Amino acid sequence: MGYVAVVGPSEASADELADAEAVGRGLAQRGHVVLCGGHGGVMEAVARGAADAGGTVVGLLPGTDRTAANPHVTVAIPTGLGEMRNALLVRSSDVVVSVGGSWGTLSEVALAVRTGVPVVALRGWPLPGDPALHPVATVDAALEAVETLGR
Amino acid sequence: MGYVAVVGPSEASADELADAEAVGRGLAQRGHVVLCGGHGGVMEAVARGAADAGGTVVGLLPGTDRTAANPHVTVAIPTGLGEMRNALLVRSSDVVVSVGGSWGTLSEVALAVRTGVPVVALRGWPLPGDPALHPVATVDAALEAVETLGR
Amino acid sequence: MGYVAVVGPSEASADELADAEAVGRGLAQRGHVVLCGGHGGVMEAVARGAADAGGTVVGLLPGTDRTAANPHVTVAIPTGLGEMRNALLVRSSDVVVSVGGSWGTLSEVALAVRTGVPVVALRGWPLPGDPALHPVATVDAALEAVETLGR
Amino acid sequence: MGYVAVVGPSEASADELADAEAVGRGLAQRGHVVLCGGHGGVMEAVARGAADAGGTVVGLLPGTDRTAANPHVTVAIPTGLGEMRNALLVRSSDVVVSVGGSWGTLSEVALAVRTGVPVVALRGWPLPGDPALHPVATVDAALEAVETLGR
Numbered sequence: 001m002g003y004v005a006v007v008g009p010s011e012a013s014a015d016e017l018a019d020a021e022a023v024g025r026g027l028a029q030r031g032h033v034v035l036c037g038g039h040g041g042v043m044e045a046v047a048r049g050a051a052d053a054g055g056t057v058v059g060l061l062p063g064t065d066r067t068a069a070n071p072h073v074t075v076a077i078p079t080g081l082g083e084m085r086n087a088l089l090v091r092s093s094d095v096v097v098s099v100g101g102s103w104g105t106l107s108e109v110a111l112a113v114r115t116g117v118p119v120v121a122l123r124g125w126p127l128p129g130d131p132a133l134h135p136v137a138t139v140d141a142a143l144e145a146v147e148t149l150g151r
Numbered sequence: 152m153g154y155v156a157v158v159g160p161s162e163a164s165a166d167e168l169a170d171a172e173a174v175g176r177g178l179a180q181r182g183h184v185v186l187c188g189g190h191g192g193v194m195e196a197v198a199r200g201a202a203d204a205g206g207t208v209v210g211l212l213p214g215t216d217r218t219a220a221n222p223h224v225t226v227a228i229p230t231g232l233g234e235m236r237n238a239l240l241v242r243s244s245d246v247v248v249s250v251g252g253s254w255g256t257l258s259e260v261a262l263a264v265r266t267g268v269p270v271v272a273l274r275g276w277p278l279p280g281d282p283a284l285h286p287v288a289t290v291d292a293a294l295e296a297v298e299t300l301g302r
Numbered sequence: 303m304g305y306v307a308v309v310g311p312s313e314a315s316a317d318e319l320a321d322a323e324a325v326g327r328g329l330a331q332r333g334h335v336v337l338c339g340g341h342g343g344v345m346e347a348v349a350r351g352a353a354d355a356g357g358t359v360v361g362l363l364p365g366t367d368r369t370a371a372n373p374h375v376t377v378a379i380p381t382g383l384g385e386m387r388n389a390l391l392v393r394s395s396d397v398v399v400s401v402g403g404s405w406g407t408l409s410e411v412a413l414a415v416r417t418g419v420p421v422v423a424l425r426g427w428p429l430p431g432d433p434a435l436h437p438v439a440t441v442d443a444a445l446e447a448v449e450t451l452g453r
Numbered sequence: 454m455g456y457v458a459v460v461g462p463s464e465a466s467a468d469e470l471a472d473a474e475a476v477g478r479g480l481a482q483r484g485h486v487v488l489c490g491g492h493g494g495v496m497e498a499v500a501r502g503a504a505d506a507g508g509t510v511v512g513l514l515p516g517t518d519r520t521a522a523n524p525h526v527t528v529a530i531p532t533g534l535g536e537m538r539n540a541l542l543v544r545s546s547d548v549v550v551s552v553g554g555s556w557g558t559l560s561e562v563a564l565a566v567r568t569g570v571p572v573v574a575l576r577g578w579p580l581p582g583d584p585a586l587h588p589v590a591t592v593d594a595a596l597e598a599v600e601t602l603g604r
Binding site for chain 4: 082083084086087088091102103104106107108110111113114115125128130
């Protein structure tokens with residue numbers, strides 16, 4: 001059991017949302033605590049998947065209003081840090097899974113690689129190679145990579 | 152149901168520890184999420200009480216090492232913020248309960264009053280009066296005050 | 303030369319403001335970088351004194367709007383941390399001088415004592431004794447204490 | 454006059470270091486406050502250039518030790534935020550200039566674009582296009598872009 005952040009854009013495609021939900025469900029079924037940014041899009045999809053499977057979903061919100069959390073978050077922390085909470089999300093995770101791409105997602109992935117937190121990247125933007133960065137093509141591969149990396 | 156931070160010194164008297172454990176138990180029984188600093192002393196006692204009652208206990212740790220959390224914390228967040236995490240603890244809570252006194256506890260209580268988060272103070276250091284500050288003499292009074300203030 | 307934070311209430315008495323301005327002037331004349339919270343009251347008075355003496359005054363603002371700084375700050379940093387910037391102010395200083403009292407000021411003084419940053423307290427609220435806490439009665443005594451403690 | 458962060462890798466090529474120093478010099482000559490991460494490589498080169506031109510160079514250090522700053526920083530702020538200080542650097546700047554590429558640099562550039570802070574990118578990694586992102590090929594073009602964007 002570990003702590004896995006799932007990051008991704010608030011405006012996402014249907015495929016990305018479906019993948020995020022499946023990743024959240026799979027992580028919860030494997031006993032992991034799921035962390036996310038607490039808002040919509042990929043953040044909401046992963047929370048829905050994890051919560052439906054009975055998991056714990058921590059939402060680290062950028063603002064100070066707890067009610068801004070999506071309804072699937074089970075522990076909502078209004079950090080008031082703005083986008084600086086991205087760094088808190090990365091720091092408090094054993095592994096980061098990214099689903100899809102955006103500038104915010106890129107900042108999280110880059111910070112994770114920079115600080116040595118392994119990243120499993122599903123459907124993301126093209127990036128330079130790095131030992132800490134693990135591109136995968138399917139939800140199942142993402143979940144398997146988390147198991148391997150989280151040990 | 153709300154989010155209640157319980158703050159207090161890492162080196163505490165037997166009475167303070169007993170009170171903190173009882174506060175944690177009572178908060179969990181009433182369905183609140185308990186937040187604490189994640190380390191020893193009052194932080195560990197309140198976590199033990201809440202966890203024994205089946206509650207969720209979030210530990211916001213000052214360092215980057217999750218294993219520094221006391222064993223009763225159910226969600227451990229290594230913030231890497233140092234003592235700045237005291238401010239995160241206050242910010243992410245609906246009500247703060249202080250048990251006992253120390254300089255760290257004082258910083259949290261003062262910040263809570265400053266930012267309008269109600270404080271229930273049990274066995275604390277003497278402080279100036281303020282509408283946001285609610286000194287109480289017993290665990291039961293503390294729990295009752297939380298119910299009133301958290302609404 | 304060192305880095306000295308001067309903290310105090312945004313709503314202060316005429317005596318407190320005069321003292322804060324004199325402290326700022328004296329610190330700048332002695333070659334120290336002055337840090338403050340960047341807003342009004344004691345924060346503005348100390349900035350005015352230091353800037354008038356040609357010093358560097360860093361304002362660590364709670365919000366994200368640089369124009370909220372008082373006009374005497376020479377380096378304005380909009381931290382966006384809210385009241386969490388109090389902890390940044392304490393952390394980045396060699397010595398903290400408090401002028402007057404308020405809940406915000408108390409949170410900064412307590413955090414400084416907690417983390418071992420020496421505090422020179424002028425006209426402050428009554429506090430428990432501690433080796434890190436140095437109550438003084440005059441501006442001159444405050445400036446002398448800074449020189450001794452900052453070494 | 455504005456506040457301009459210059460970001461880049463701590464391990465940089467001779468060309469990148471020369472460019473960073475020239476950017477620092479040019480920014481200081483135009484009256485801007487220069488912010489950087491306070492350590493070596495591009496951070497030191499830009500600080501050297503700006504300080505040689507008599508400018509103010511703020512170093513936002515990741516650790517709590519002020520002496521870790523490179524010798525050209527004129528105001529050293531030990532934030533104790535770790536790599537989270539990258540976000541503080543972006544937030545407190547009107548424009549970000551990146552010189553060269555690294556994962557840390559990428560995290561800063563991506564966060565700036567995400568939060569609407571214009572980025573002037575000199576010799577950086579390839580990135581998707583965005584209205585906030587301004588790739589340039591020379592130091593002069595970088596300095597001109599800062600003047601245009603900072604208004």
